[in-house]
Amino acid sequence: MNGNARALRRHHIARLKHKRRRDYHIYDRDSGRLTGPLNRHVTTPCLCSCRMCGNPRKFHGNSRAARTVAERRAAERFDFETACMRNDESFIQAA
Incomplete structure (x- = not known):
C-alpha cells in the first residue's frame, strides 16, 4: 500500500465535507448552520433507500x-x- 494513502484519504474526506456542507437537507440557509450530521452525509450522501433512491x-x-x-x-x-x-x-x- 502506498505511504500517502492515509493522507490522500483524509484529503478526499475534507474535500467532500467542504463540497457537501451546503446540501439542502443538512444546511439551513437562513441561519447558515448545519442542521444534520455532516460526517455521515460525506460517506452516504443519499437520503434514503426508497424505491427511487435505492438499489x-x-x-x-x-x-x-x-x-x-x-x-x-x-x-x-x-x-x-x-x-x-x-x-x-x-x-x-x-x-
Whole structure:
C-alpha cells in the first residue's frame, strides 16, 4: 500500500465535507448552520433507500426491471448469438 494513502484519504474526506456542507437537507440557509450530521452525509450522501433512491434489485428481485442498461444489452446480445448458433431465423429477423 502506498505511504500517502492515509493522507490522500483524509484529503478526499475534507474535500467532500467542504463540497457537501451546503446540501439542502443538512444546511439551513437562513441561519447558515448545519442542521444534520455532516460526517455521515460525506460517506452516504443519499437520503434514503426508497424505491427511487435505492438499489432496484431490492424491490424487483432479479427480474428484467432490475437489470442495468449494460446487463440488458448483454442479455440481448447473448440471445441473438444463441439464436444465430441455432439458426433460428424467426428470432434473427425480429431483431
